[in-house]
Amino acid sequence: MPKINIKKEYEQFAIIGENKKNNQVEFHFENGYGASVINGPGTYGFESGLFELGVLSEEYGWNLTYDTPITNDVIGYLSEDQVYKLLNKISKL
DSSP states (O other): OOOOOOOGGGGGGEEEOOOSSSEEEEEEOTTSEEEEEEESTTSTTGGGTOEEEEEEEGGGTSEEOOOSSSOSSOEEEEOHHHHHHHHHHHHTO
């Protein structure tokens, strides 16, 4: 299972998950939004070595939120570059 390489400019926002079934990293941004980036069995894109991203909200206890301009669901089949483009957008909400 591939793990996402955490870029230096995102290290301060990253929280490495303890999930043994999947590779997961959460990002919590100062604007109260974040993302869960995951790869593992059952995730969209796992078999292709790609990632799934869900938008998180501090308002909901850093759980998934489905009411942002980014998406109303999780987004699967993402390359690492696509993940970082979405993280940039989420950090600016």
